[in-house]
Amino acid sequence: MQVNFRSVKADYQLGPIRARNIIDDVTFSLESGSFTAVIGRTGAGKSSLLKLMNGLLLPAKGEVSIGELELSQQANKKVINQIRKRVGMVFQFPEHQLFAETVGKDIAFGPRNFGLNEQETKKAVQESIRLVGLDPDILERSPFSLSGGQQRRVAIAGILATNPDVLILDEPGAGLDPEGKQKILTMIKTLHVQKRLTTVLVTHDMNDVATYADDVLLIDQGKLVCHQPVRTFFQDNHLTSAWHIDLPEPLRLQRKIERAKNMTFKQTCLTLDELSQMLIREGLV
Amino acid sequence: MDNPPMLCVDQVTYRYHVTKSHYALSDISFTVNAGEWLAVIGNNGSGKSTLARLIVGLAEPESGSILINGKRLTERTKWQLRQRIGIVLQNPDNQFIGTTVQDDVAFALENLNIDDHEMQERVFRALRLVHMYELREKDPSQLSGGQKQRVAIAGVLALEPDLMIFDEAFVMLDPKSRRELLALLRELQAKLGLTIISITHDRSEAAQADQVIVLKDGVLIDHGPPAVIFEAHPDFTPPFAEQLKRKLIELGGSMPDAYMSEKELVDWLCR
Numbered sequence: 001m002q003v004n005f006r007s008v009k010a011d012y013q014l015g016p017i018r019a020r021n022i023i024d025d026v027t028f029s030l031e032s033g034s035f036t037a038v039i040g041r042t043g044a045g046k047s048s049l050l051k052l053m054n055g056l057l058l059p060a061k062g063e064v065s066i067g068e069l070e071l072s073q074q075a076n077k078k079v080i081n082q083i084r085k086r087v088g089m090v091f092q093f094p095e096h097q098l099f100a101e102t103v104g105k106d107i108a109f110g111p112r113n114f115g116l117n118e119q120e121t122k123k124a125v126q127e128s129i130r131l132v133g134l135d136p137d138i139l140e141r142s143p144f145s146l147s148g149g150q151q152r153r154v155a156i157a158g159i160l161a162t163n164p165d166v167l168i169l170d171e172p173g174a175g176l177d178p179e180g181k182q183k184i185l186t187m188i189k190t191l192h193v194q195k196r197l198t199t200v201l202v203t204h205d206m207n208d209v210a211t212y213a214d215d216v217l218l219i220d221q222g223k224l225v226c227h228q229p230v231r232t233f234f235q236d237n238h239l240t241s242a243w244h245i246d247l248p249e250p251l252r253l254q255r256k257i258e259r260a261k262n263m264t265f266k267q268t269c270l271t272l273d274e275l276s277q278m279l280i281r282e283g284l285v
Numbered sequence: 286m287d288n289p290p291m292l293c294v295d296q297v298t299y300r301y302h303v304t305k306s307h308y309a310l311s312d313i314s315f316t317v318n319a320g321e322w323l324a325v326i327g328n329n330g331s332g333k334s335t336l337a338r339l340i341v342g343l344a345e346p347e348s349g350s351i352l353i354n355g356k357r358l359t360e361r362t363k364w365q366l367r368q369r370i371g372i373v374l375q376n377p378d379n380q381f382i383g384t385t386v387q388d389d390v391a392f393a394l395e396n397l398n399i400d401d402h403e404m405q406e407r408v409f410r411a412l413r414l415v416h417m418y419e420l421r422e423k424d425p426s427q428l429s430g431g432q433k434q435r436v437a438i439a440g441v442l443a444l445e446p447d448l449m450i451f452d453e454a455f456v457m458l459d460p461k462s463r464r465e466l467l468a469l470l471r472e473l474q475a476k477l478g479l480t481i482i483s484i485t486h487d488r489s490e491a492a493q494a495d496q497v498i499v500l501k502d503g504v505l506i507d508h509g510p511p512a513v514i515f516e517a518h519p520d521f522t523p524p525f526a527e528q529l530k531r532k533l534i535e536l537g538g539s540m541p542d543a544y545m546s547e548k549e550l551v552d553w554l555c556r
Contacts, residue, residue: 042429042430179328276529279554285554
């Protein structure tokens with residue numbers, strides 16, 4: 001499902017305080033089935049951008065569209081509700097939102113609220129627990145008896161059970177050990193492919209950007225800096241240094257080797273496989 | 286006579302409740318010498334944070350003992366010994382008290398009964414060390430995640446502790462701020478002879494330490510310098526340079542088997 005932003009401006013209202021132009025005239029289009037990493041400093045507007053995608057924040061000017069559904073300042077409740085059924089949002093530390101006495105009841109909460117009957121809900125729960133790679137036996141257990149990594153999978157299963165077309169994730173690997181983080185992100189990538197999702201991932205980790213995403217969307221002070229394919233983005237030395245973007249580990253090491261040898265390789269290596277193969281091809285090993 | 290080690294953990298065992306058969310820590314023993322940096326690694330639920338709680342006296346071992354600078358940590362001695370230990374947690378928001386950055390850093394000192402002049406000096410010195418002196422009048426809640434973490438570290442530095450413990454204290458920082466803070470701690474370790482214990486998931490943070498201990502299900506399964514640890518546990522994701530070296534060997538490259546730091550690897554590739 002396509003996601004479009006057309007000249008979107010948004011303000012934030014927190015009680016009497018109004019922060020203007022937290023998103024400032026942003027236009028972009030995410031293709032159906034694309035995997036986009038949203039990057040930018042703390043406070044750049046990443047979370048606001050995500051909230052605009054599912055109606056938690058409405059544009060002050062311009063329109064956001066998800067497929068054929070459109071959100072603008074005048075959007076009514078009905079449209080917002082329809083959009084939320086299409087867009088699944090996984091917040092930071094989603095396991096903090098687990099609440100039910102069993103994993104099964106927790107996952108069932110979303111689909112039941114969206115009007116599925118008992119049988120459909122049961123089916124959705126069974127399917128989503130399998131999708132996140134957990135044993136169905138776990139459905140009868142308390143979510144609080146699970147490990148941190150398992151809890152996070154359960155929270156993601158709760159979103160998948162509503163069968164969204166667009167999946168939005170805010171730092172889904174934060175606070176997990178490296179192996180747990182890799183497992184979660186690999187699972188997300190697999191889901192993205194299997195269910196042909198349009199996926200939006202917020203991350204600080206450029207290795208995740210290089211490994212999992214197709215495109216990068218960089219924002220700063222509420223403005224869109226660039227939106228381009230991952231490789232094009234990291235190849236651009238001027239852009240990455242001007243915006244203080246960390247390079248993915250393989251590319252960082254490649255640049256270090258280039259400096260030590262006082263030369264540049266033609267290829268830009270974004271993964272361990274690419275870098276190791278290139279070093280052998282170039283005769284360094 | 287040799288100085289006693291800064292920290293000596295001797296056969297420590299701990300359960301969250303005596304009716305539970307599960308031991309959060311079983312028979313843990315290790316020592317940390319003054320001026321040393323120890324990294325504690327292990328997966329979620331391995332007992333890392335429990336260990337930190339015991340070392341600062343927030344919980345008491347069921348058996349075994351903890352000695353700080355040669356003195357045993359007990360219910361009676363913990364108040365005095367804690368003045369030499371600082372701990373920084375994962376989320377600094379949970380530790381903020383003051384309405385300005387400098388008040389917050391001063392808070393811990395107010396309990397130590399030192400005069401105003403010295404207190405101000407120590408607060409300013411700590412804020413300068415973490416590059417937060419210019420922002421001393423700000424409300425901590427208005428700071429970015431990385432700045433808050435610096436203030437939390439300043440609060441602990443102002444206490445001038447002998448031992449600093451970081452429990453996943455750098456998790457929510459972007460990689461650049463994390464690198465800057467780690468470099469700062471290295472500098473302080475050298476300059477002030479600080480002893481540091483860092484509990485971490487981040488393998489490149491662990492690679493900076495002098496010694497590493499590995500916890501698994503509450504048991505200490507290994508202890509040694511980073512190079513030895515990463516070589517002995519191929520199932521741990523090692524720092525990237527070592528991953529690359531292993532991949533190159535897998536692809537048929539003839540390379541040294543021993544663990545290589547990033548610098549060693551680059552030197553070898555460019556020899």
